[in-house]
Amino acid sequence: MSKLTVTIDHKKIEIPEGSTVLDAARAANVYIPTLCDDPLLEPFGACRLCVVEIEGYRGLPTACSTPATEGMIIHTSSPLVEVNRRTSMNLLLSDHPLDCQHCVANMDCDLQSVAAFVGVREQPYQGERRAYDIDESNPFYGRDLEKCILCGKCVRACDELQGRQAISFGYRGFASKITTPFDLPIWDSTCESCGRCVDMCPTAALYDKSAMKHGTHTGETRTTCPYCGVGCGLVLETRNGEIVGARGDRENSVNEGHTCVKGRYGWEYVQHPDRVKKPLVRQYLLDGKEKSKVTDRKSKDWDFVETDWDTVLNITAEKLATIRDTHGADSIGFMTSAKCLNEENYLMNKLARQVIGTNSIDHCARL
């Protein structure tokens, strides 16, 4: 790919042809504030925060939608740019609730951080406020459109990435809002709860209900989704040794940050109270009785009792060794698991074949 050279804030930089001015700034490590841009989405030019001055250009073009050309000289923080950005930000905020302390996105809000960068800390214009009810119809995320800045990222995420077109821009002027067909609650739309729109929302207009419950996370682990064979990369969000959220891993090329409802919202089972926390063994085994004597499965003999690992593994090892030596290796069947790790499947195979000596091992791929 051929390269071209531009100058950004007096810094010369080489960039691949086809880059936008915003790409060039990112390559030069020059920060340009944006609210409606995402590298995965088509440029949109709605928030007008990425305006720059380009020598020889009229007005203030938006960096996200202007292609870089050879020899371009760009200024990202000239006085004109600064004033212009502040005005755009003031307009955005004139209609935005400012009770940040009570907001679920507090400290994790693009609008907040961009406003701080631009230098707007209060609301000079007190415009008329839009008033909407919060739509909580979706079990996983809520929609609080009073906080919406109409950047359109959710609409584009749903269209360009999810291919679903569940939401779109509706109405005009002051009444503009992101809406479902016929303005129905989101749960009555074609939304598939993939959460991509929530992920991209720069404010708390779209928020995960779990984040309301748990607060912000303090740790992150990149891993792979436990549900289907697509194998999306996930980032598990943790706090105090517990999972409090999950999102798609943008660095994983399988899904580039995308997920379905199960990957994004299906992690709760990990910490469900039903988890078995101690090894369990039937009472008759602890008493050294024969199973054939346990005729009534409701009797005490068949009670599942908690025990320690040593006890349960010794009982199990003894039984397996005895059955192998009495009835032969092929009298023991192994079902390995399509949910478990590769390394664990290998060990099940080694246990069956090497330690017991049977090829009777299978799993549920057939199923």
Add this chain to the structure above:
Amino acid sequence: MAGLATTYGSGAMSNSMDDIAANAAAFFIIGSNTTEQHPVFGTKIRRAIQKRGAKLIVADPRRIDITDLATVHLQQKAGSDTALINGLMYLILEKGYEDKSFIAERTVDFEAFKEVIQDYPPEKVSEITSVPVELLHEAAEIMGTSQPMAVMWAMGITQHIKGVRNVMALANMQMLLGNMGIPGGGVNPLRGQNNVQGACDLGGLPNVFPGYQKVTSEEVQKKFAQAWGRGTELKVGKTLTEMIPDVEKGETHALYILGEDPVMSDPDTKHIRANLEACEFVILQEIFQSETAIYADVLLPGSSFAEKTGTFTNTERRVQMVRQAINPVGDSRPDWEIISDLAKRIIARTPRLLPLTAPHAGWDYPDTAAIMAEIAALTPQYSGISHKRLENGERLQWPVRDENHSGTPILHVGQFASGKGKFMPIEHIPPAESPDKDYPYIMSTGRVLYHWHGGQMTRRVKGIMEAYGEALVEVNPEDADNLGINGENAIRLTSRHGSIDTKAWVTDRVPPGMVYANFHFPDASANELTHASLDPVSKIPEYKVTAVKVEKI
């Protein structure tokens, strides 16, 4: 995937998901509800259709979600897939769309195959499948003119008594069109559970050691005997659908079940329950007290994916890291630790059986990276895979031949694993079960977007239960009318094998004469109704076609 292995020498998905999404001019999806079962891949396909105009042919009796975007939707009768595929190939041949040079250079047995296909003219195929003749023509036209075309399928095509034959028929089709070994083409079985691919790759099958090395080969046995200090007998072991019924025959005495719930996920639930109850010793290693736990003598609490580090292999043969995010819950332990601990205790009881002198005989693994090193030493496809490379961010799709090889995103480039691709003449056979006067409906089973498999995990997520909290059986509005059911009324489904009470969801997703049930909920699991007649080669039970009667209750 026995069918593919017969034709090509390898049963795995041949192409990569991003490659297919970017390069296929057409998709042929048969027996896969892709947007609900493999949702993120489904979105990639949707984008390819919406944004770059790729064509889509869907063959599915149901009007599943993705059919909204289909250029052609073929609603073949349940159980008539082979006839449909053969019929399409008839038309491809008639129009001369076959790739003659591919057939000549890379395949064998074309003539015998072609002869069988002559038995499938459109009128006859239309009669068997109830797909209109014009639609057959339309589909064949797209297949012949939009190249490359990728074929995708899932359990919908393999869970038939003739699943293996269906797969071979699709393999024939892709050879006929010259769609193998190229970007945007290929045969692409979509794996259900997250690590089915890995379980198959690493010896979780009764006929092969890790890496599909046959247990019936003396050379392979020698290799493992040398590595482990002990091999097995030169004979194929029992499949799951054999080992369980063998309890009642007195031939299976113990079952060790890792992270599976056969009571929920296997057909003919009643029969399974009886066998598990009769078994002398049942070991269950699980994170929940599943339905199967009722029959377990011991329950070893394993850890979930979030509590351990290792790898999964996805449907496109890509090995990926799983990393520990939290401590094991309670006293649970990662499954690999439990298995090695147990192995050591069994060996200690009979040390003479297994001298631990061979290079990979031992069971002292400090971590899963060490296990992966052993896998790499013994599994040709995984030779070049290590946790270190994965941690460096490398994209590794097997086969990865050595540390310097960068993996294989597309299989069968230039040559098939087995040399030449073999055309297999495949005839249509009617399904084992067909509807009659007493059981007039065809029931098909599968999954829904919000749930997963036996529902062990998803039924324990509050939001998911709010979204889809009970078993619903899809019934066509016309049938609902005749049966006097409307809205979400209670119904009873009865097959020759069992009966469940559940609720109807009246929807035209299913055609008249068909009902669709899932197996995510224990009180109304569709597997109470299914039967265990097996595909003779792959031993996959017949789930997709069960005759039932439907009553309002």
